[in-house]
Amino acid sequence: MKGIEFIGKRFVVSGAGGIGAETAKLLNSLGASIILLDINEENLNNTLLSLEGTNNRAYICDFSNVDGIEQVVKLIATENGAVDGFVHCVGVGSVRPLKMSKYDFMLKVMNINFFSFVEIVRCLSIKGRYNSNGMNIVGVSALGAYLGNSTKTAYCASKGAMNAAIRCLAKELAPKNIRVNAVAPGVTDTPMARVAEDYGADSDEHKMILARQYMGVCQPLDIANTIAFLMSDMSRMITGSCVAVDGGKLSS
Ligand SMILES: NC(=O)c1ccc[n+]([C@@H]2O[C@H](COP(=O)([O-])OP(=O)(O)OC[C@H]3O[C@@H](n4cnc5c(N)ncnc54)[C@H](O)[C@@H]3O)[C@@H](O)[C@H]2O)c1
Numbered sequence: 001m002k003g004i005e006f007i008g009k010r011f012v013v014s015g016a017g018g019i020g021a022e023t024a025k026l027l028n029s030l031g032a033s034i035i036l037l038d039i040n041e042e043n044l045n046n047t048l049l050s051l052e053g054t055n056n057r058a059y060i061c062d063f064s065n066v067d068g069i070e071q072v073v074k075l076i077a078t079e080n081g082a083v084d085g086f087v088h089c090v091g092v093g094s095v096r097p098l099k100m101s102k103y104d105f106m107l108k109v110m111n112i113n114f115f116s117f118v119e120i121v122r123c124l125s126i127k128g129r130y131n132s133n134g135m136n137i138v139g140v141s142a143l144g145a146y147l148g149n150s151t152k153t154a155y156c157a158s159k160g161a162m163n164a165a166i167r168c169l170a171k172e173l174a175p176k177n178i179r180v181n182a183v184a185p186g187v188t189d190t191p192m193a194r195v196a197e198d199y200g201a202d203s204d205e206h207k208m209i210l211a212r213q214y215m216g217v218c219q220p221l222d223i224a225n226t227i228a229f230l231m232s233d234m235s236r237m238i239t240g241s242c243v244a245v246d247g248g249k250l251s252s
Pocket of ligand 1: 015016017018019020037038039040043061062063064088089090091092093112113140141142143184185186187188189190191192193
């Protein structure tokens, strides 16, 4: 069996934080040039600097403004040409009780975690913006798509929406040779998880979550490895699926 290689390929990776940065580095180390999107300039610069080659690019983009995304994707297409895939790692892990979860908060989380994903897929899947042989797309979902978490209605709904959407997008885009999948990480050692720990490490719920993840906390590279597989031809018959990378949590 041949290993995975992405020489000559160009991928858009949204999110230059924990999982996004690791994914960008891995895809780049396998030969791809990377186009990064994030709101955080420091994350963008740090990740860009860690990449090899001269064809990597970074674009500042606020995913809470979904209307602005089309312009950024147009610019990416004009400046870089067709792409071979897209990984959506941007996300916010909002924790807020129901009584404070008003519509504007719910909408912001849905915009950043979900609507921006569909909008980028919509804008990239236009002829000329993706490789004429097709492309691969992976959304980073979460176990919250399957499990109930109190105070996480907005977050879990955004991930459930992503899981439902990939099944529809996979069917609709298959005639264009575009595969669409997701990964659902368990607790992964990134800034997002560390912030959650700061607020809830002592809570019974947090302890229970970690106890259920009986293989331990994931590292960003565990998630990136699965993303690389889904972005490669080794997974050529997989589409519309969400792969849990969760240290066993869903099974316990
Ligand atoms: N870390 C975990 O335990 C865990 C578990 C399950 C799922 N996830 C998912 O993995 C993905 C990546 O999370 P991470 O742990 O790497 O988090 P992270 O906080 O390290 O990275 C998230 C990135 O998203 C960017 N971002 C936030 N708001 C934005 C906006 N409005 N516009 C553009 N960019 C914005 C941040 O600047 C950051 O670089 C998220 O979708 C998250 O829901 C993480």
